[in-house]
Amino acid sequence: MKKKIRFGLLPRIIIAIALGILFGNVLSGAWVRIFVTFNSIFSEFLNFIIPLIILGLVTPAIADIGKGAGRMLAVTALVAYFATLFSGFLSYFTGVIVFPHLIDVGVPLEQVSEAQGISPYFSVSIPPLMGVMTALVLSFTLGLGLAHLSTTTLKDAMNDFKKIITKTISVVILPLLPIYIFGIFLNMTHAGQVYSILLVFIKIIGVIFILHIFLLIFQYVIASMFVKRNPFKLLFRMMPAYFTALGTQSSAATIPVTLEQTRKNGVSDEISGFVVPLCATIHLSGSTMKIVACALALMMMQGIPYDFPLFAGFIFMLGITMVAAPGVPGGAIMAALGILSSILGFDESEQALMIALYIAMDSFGTACNVTGDGAIALIIDKVMGPERRKKTI
Template identity: 35%
Template sequence: MKFGLIPKLLLGLGIGILIGIFGPDWMIRFTETGSMLLGNLIKFFIPLIIFAFVAASIAEFETKAGKLLSFTIGISYLDTIIACGLAAAAAYLIIPNFAIQAGQVVESIAIGAPFVTLDIPPLMNIISALVLAIIIGMASTWGKAPILSGAVIEFRNVVERVIQKFIIPVLPIFIACIFAGIAAKGALFGTISVFGKMLVLIVIMQVIWLIIEYTLAGMISKQNPLVVFKAMLPAYFTAFGTMSSAVTMPVSLRQARTIPFINKKIADFVMPLTANVHLSGAAMTLTISAITVTLLTGGELPPVGLIISFILILGVIEVGAVGVPGGSALAAIGILQSTLGFGDEAIGLMLALFMIQDSFGTATNITGDGSILMIINRFFGKEKNGSQESTSSTDIESETV
């Protein structure tokens, strides 16, 4: 019998808690060693993940470059940034009421040090990886560069396999080690209480954002948003079960093509694209979680300026995030480190919460794609004699040149 990712994460969390409460000192030191080693390995891969997925995403846009592509990506980015801003505002107002004690995770009972210390420095820092990805990705689209374009896409595929075969499988172990340390320090129950409240806040904010998205899309497109939302419900539940926008994309595309006033050619272009570049639900989770974990581990809310910087960079990072469970969180670890100064413990807390709620975030991502489609259809769908006319593939190509 095979267990899904969430049961494995919960099992790892439970085992870690038991070790932290009842385990002897040598076992705690063992989990601290595991936390250190796995944390270093994960951090080593983060710049590679950012480079691979951002560069490959740009390279794959080569045959689609133009107004339609730029408009779709621009709307998706703007949507994500506004969603994160709303989430941040809610977090600053609500999270301090969770009765979080200053530094309650890190300023508690001292525990044994790891048996060994091993530093595995990344090949480059996060900003360097992002800038290099943009340069290489753009260079592969200038003129004909099939070898360079193929290389970055193949590298992305290799990194994706590393995520699926190594990083995702070790996450339950990493989280077990993190929570063993938290439990051993005596900060367990406060942390779990905060996590429960934060999860409720995240889900509520995601629902509110879907309502806002579809309301605005209806106003801009002058179409009934309930028709599109109802059509996207099968995609919502598929995404909830699979935790992958990429896996759900065929369902969302099928559903989009059933909407009477949506141009099918526009749907064929927009839905596969937004499945990869529109991740507002995941970004909201990361924003709320980052603010909460900063308060949980540092004892104070992060400066607003840092969160604004975090959100603006996060929107770019999420465009290239991999379509596997947890890909958004893994891609964001780098800016959590560089912008907010997160250490291994804070990253472990972020990953634990993100993975547990990933079903809700992915469902919000994919369902929100329908609202983006309504806006794009308003400006790029062809109308004739008051009825929606199916745009030919030649028309679409002329739009994108």
């Protein structure tokens, strides 16, 4: 029997971009308009589903973290959150310094279609049930409330809703993303804007990769201050987890390897068994770094103001939203679409480019996330380990 060849999301995105550029140079406006019509409908669906994604993912995540917290859970969550905030601000300040030398301010993306007069053949309005900020506040309220309820009826219902949303992302949204991104690049090529945007892509990916390496070294230097050991030896021992994440693009699938290498670094079985699976869900430093850098680059490219107060609020909210990111390729960027829209004002074209940029670096972001989990485990083992051992004596 012939083995079925399966393409991952990243190869499909790359093929979609390449085909969009190729056909954008040869297809007439009538053909381009077909895909503009599809993108118009798909973006309406995205606007409809984003508040539901927030409600379905953030609510159970907060409920799970808050339930019977215990000091170790609270400390781990705080360390993971501050690590995520650090990576976000590191990305912002690096971008503010470096990106202006790499990016030329050009035509705003929303003018690409208007410049060529391309509009959809027809449009379908799908109003969202609620606004993004309403969904966020409702999620926090429900999640914190569920964490303190003795009954599980509503929590079970929210967990079922989470499964529906996760299934919608993996079965509907992610498979259609390559077509959506094909349409975006087809339209941009037809309008003559694609090459300047691709040049930005390559430059930004290079900067983010260097930032990932710096972030990992920094995390292990901090961890080494707690455990009084060589940070580079600790980091080198985590390389099997790093390369496993590169191949799988999944923090969850990498947990067994992360656990094994964390224990080889001297973390106790009890601490590693608690911290590593938890951080696979709540610690997304690499993902946060990518999203902040890509958002900043797109705003600079369009000449949109990117002042610090705006991005500070975005980063603080992004750190919370990353807790709810589903464990599928591209899941973090899907969870972040809501605040990209509500706080930074990104429209569907900018969101599509964010998705393409993010997925192009998805493996490296996941690898950064899981490798950083090992540093957090070292810190928690040093801080909480003695207390846990006292309780067992």
